[in-house]
Amino acid sequence: MEKIVYAKNGMVSAEVAGQPLHSRYDPLSEARKFVKTLPLTGEERVFILMECGLGYIIPFIRERAAKYGTQPFIVSLHASDFFLSGNLPPDFSTSTDVEKSVSAEWSPSCGNLADFLEARIPLTEARRVKIIEWRPARAAYGAAYLAIVGETAAFIKSIEAGRRTLNFFGKRWFLNILYNASNISKVVIPQKKARNNCVVCASGPSLEAALPILRRAQESGKSPLVFAASSALPALNNAGVTPDLVVTSDGGNWALLHLAEFVRYAGYRRDDSRRVPLAYPLHAALSSSALRFSVFPFAVNQVESLMLRSAGLPVFLLPESGTVSAAALDLALGLSDGKVYVCGMDFKTRDIQTHTRPYLFDIMAGAKSTRTSPWYTRRFERALGMREGGSLDVYARWFERYEREHKERVFQFSEFKPEQNTEKLTWQDVNAVRALNERGLGRVVIEEIRREPEGAVCREVSELLFEGGEPHGIEEIEDKIVGLLKKHG
Numbered sequence: 001m002e003k004i005v006y007a008k009n010g011m012v013s014a015e016v017a018g019q020p021l022h023s024r025y026d027p028l029s030e031a032r033k034f035v036k037t038l039p040l041t042g043e044e045r046v047f048i049l050m051e052c053g054l055g056y057i058i059p060f061i062r063e064r065a066a067k068y069g070t071q072p073f074i075v076s077l078h079a080s081d082f083f084l085s086g087n088l089p090p091d092f093s094t095s096t097d098v099e100k101s102v103s104a105e106w107s108p109s110c111g112n113l114a115d116f117l118e119a120r121i122p123l124t125e126a127r128r129v130k131i132i133e134w135r136p137a138r139a140a141y142g143a144a145y146l147a148i149v150g151e152t153a154a155f156i157k158s159i160e161a162g163r164r165t166l167n168f169f170g171k172r173w174f175l176n177i178l179y180n181a182s183n184i185s186k187v188v189i190p191q192k193k194a195r196n197n198c199v200v201c202a203s204g205p206s207l208e209a210a211l212p213i214l215r216r217a218q219e220s221g222k223s224p225l226v227f228a229a230s231s232a233l234p235a236l237n238n239a240g241v242t243p244d245l246v247v248t249s250d251g252g253n254w255a256l257l258h259l260a261e262f263v264r265y266a267g268y269r270r271d272d273s274r275r276v277p278l279a280y281p282l283h284a285a286l287s288s289s290a291l292r293f294s295v296f297p298f299a300v301n302q303v304e305s306l307m308l309r310s311a312g313l314p315v316f317l318l319p320e321s322g323t324v325s326a327a328a329l330d331l332a333l334g335l336s337d338g339k340v341y342v343c344g345m346d347f348k349t350r351d352i353q354t355h356t357r358p359y360l361f362d363i364m365a366g367a368k369s370t371r372t373s374p375w376y377t378r379r380f381e382r383a384l385g386m387r388e389g390g391s392l393d394v395y396a397r398w399f400e401r402y403e404r405e406h407k408e409r410v411f412q413f414s415e416f417k418p419e420q421n422t423e424k425l426t427w428q429d430v431n432a433v434r435a436l437n438e439r440g441l442g443r444v445v446i447e448e449i450r451r452e453p454e455g456a457v458c459r460e461v462s463e464l465l466f467e468g469g470e471p472h473g474i475e476e477i478e479d480k481i482v483g484l485l486k487k488h489g
Contacts, residue, residue, distance in 0.1 A: 002082040014053050014083075016140035021053040031056035035064060038132065042068035045128040046121055049076045049102075050149055051137035053083055058102060061132070075120060077148055078107040079141040113148065114401055117155045129156055158394045173251045173283040177304055180282045180297070188277050188294045188427040189314055190335050195423045197338035198225040199413065201243070202325040203232040204346030207356040210413045211239035218242065222418035224341070225425065227332050229324045230258035230278075232344060235356040237265045244425055245296070245335075247279045247328040248286070255285045257360050263289045277427060279331055281318070282308070294427065298331075313430060323395060329402065333409060335425060340406075343413035347396035352379040354386055 007013045013022040023030035035057050047061055058074060065072040078084060084107050106116045121129065131152060138145045199214060201207055217223045218241065228236055228243040236243055246262050248255055262278060279296040280286060282304040298316040299305040308315045318330045325345050332340045344356060355362065365382075369375040386392060403410050 002080060012054060016080075016137075019136070019140040021134075021136050021140055022056060027054070027056045032060050035060035038064070038130075040064060040068075040130065042070070043128055044072070044130040045070055046073045046075065046125050046130070048117075048129060048131045048152060049074065050131065050133045050152070051079045051083070051141060051145055052076060052132070052134045053137060055083075055085075055102070057132070057134070072103075073120075073125075074102045074104075075117070076102045076105040077113070077152065078105065079137065079144045079148060081107045081109050083107075112401070112405065113151050114155050115405070117152065118159075121155075121159065125159075127160070131156070154397055158398060172285075176251055176285055177282040180280075180284070180286055180291070181308070183288065183291050184295070184297065184313070185291055186294050187313060187430045188296055189316075189430055190296070191426045191428045193335060193337045194225055194425045195338065196225050196336055196421055197341065197416075197419060198227060198332040198336040199341045199343060199416065200325070200328045200332050200345075201226060201228040201232045201236060202328070202342070202344035202346075203229055203235065203355045203359060204344040204348075205350040205353050205356055206346050206413075207232060207235055207344030210343035210416075211235060211241055213416065214241045215239055217418040220418065221422060222420060223422055224338075224416075224418075225332070225336055227328045229328055229344075230255065230262055231324070231359070232356065233258065233261040233265065234358045234360055237261070238358055243276055245279055245331065246276055247324055247331060249281050249284050249324040249327045251283050251285050253285055254361075256287050257364075259287050259290045261360065263287070263293070279327075281327065296427075300327075325395075326398070326402070329410070333406065338409075338421065340410050341413045341416045342410065345399060347392045347399065349383040349386055349392075352376065352383045354379070354383050 001017050003015055005013050005015050007023060007027055008025045011027050013020065013024065013027050015021060044065070047065075049055075049057070049061075052058070055076065058076075061074060062072055084105060085102070104116075104120050106113060110116060131149075133149065199210075201210070201214075214223070214226060218226075225245070226236075226241060226243045227245045227247060230246055230248040233243070233246060248259060248262075259278075262276075275294050277294040277296045278290055279298060281298055281300045283300070296316075297308060297313065298318055299308055300318050300320040305315045305317060316334075318327060318334075325342075329340065329342065362379075365378050366375050369378060
């Protein structure tokens with residue numbers, strides 16, 4: 001369908017099913033004029049090009065970005081393998097001396113587009129992304145082109161939601177990392193994968209229907225592993241279901257309410273061998289009470305990996321997902337070798353019911369209801385806010401993709417059937433290095449990062465994180481790092 005043709009001025013051009021993808025007269029001048037009209041602000045760092053064909057616009061994007069002092073990261077998305085740089089004809093590279101290289105490129109043969117973008121565009125760059133559409137490609141490829149645009153826009157929307165969270169909690173999360181790493185007590189790690197299926201319990205309304213089935217499975221000796229989000233614990237305890245692992249990941253203080261339930265019912269048991277471990281990334285908000293019990297810390301970024309290594313602990317690195325349900329799913333896939341069933345991941349409300357029952361925030365809100373602000377009004381307003389906020393749609397799209405990628409192992413709970421294979425996880429005690437508590441975490445961090453070439457920068461960044469005043473968003477911290485890099489040359 002695609003073919004190489006030549007423009008009137010002798011430059012290489014292309015057609016798709018007879019539709020010209022570049023000017024028939026002067027592709028380079030066309031590209032220059034197009035880029036000159038783009039509404040750029042100077043804040044852009046990542047440029048996503050939607051099927052730009054032979055890439056004539058690329059050098060002019062670099063040129064405009066350079067005027068703002070920016071080294072652009074250019075991602076080229078193709079509707080066809082034909083325009084991948086390795087597939088272009090040999091004479092194309094010599095047809096013009098302009099630089100058309102990109103930082104990354106994708107076509108349908110490269111696999112899932114969202115995965116490709118997620119691996120290359122961090123959350124912190126969400127507001128610095130510029131999507132550039134090459135309109136001739138829309139006419140040439142039609143629905144295939146629009147599908148790429150739609151999936152890319154959905155990805156940008158999802159990382160923008162994550163960026164807002166990071167921006168709001170930036171400094172708090174760093175301080176959580178430092179607090180948790182310096183208060184590690186009884187650490188356990190899994191000895192091996194369990195030969196069993198696993199059920200991941202989130203706190204959506206549908207969890208209520210699954211709990212009687214799980215209880216019967218546990219009573220009959222045909223129990224799968226049960227991994228529970230901390231917010232689902234009241235419902236599990238109320239139904240008589242014992243989890244094998246509790247997962248928390250939120251960095252805000254509200255997470256401490258769910259951890260109170262962990263301390264009361266899951267962490268504290270007379271028989272120490274039946275205690276339920278608490279899995280968490282180091283940035284999670286944890287209470288000192290929760291840290292007294294068996295904990296399984298993991299990392300979702302390089303800072304947390306550094307902290308765990310400094311404590312002499314094994315590093316379990318999971319993808320940074322932003323939700324406790326996603327962390328529980330990743331742990332289930334990593335710690336079991338069977339099927340993983342999900343329940344309570346509804347990503348929608350059930351009329352005015354937003355979560356399973358009992359749910360601790362519901363209990364708190366109910367206690368605050370008054371004659372002028374009755375409980376049903378409060379529930380209606382919260383459900384309406386969740387439906388209109390857009391975050392549930394973002395998470396739903398993420399889970400659809402996740403389920404598609406792991407279709408051989410991840411299933412809805414409606415497909416669950418108890419099986420005889422009921423091997424449980426076995427945990428091994430690991431001692432953290434006491435130097436963390438004796439010498440102070442801050443000094444350990446400084447000693448670690450001094451080994452790196454950019455030690456001076458890292459020392460000043462550490463001071464930035466410890467200083468008082470207003471909380472710093474992740475973007476402000478990043479901007480300060482850029483300034484420090486320039487200062488230290």
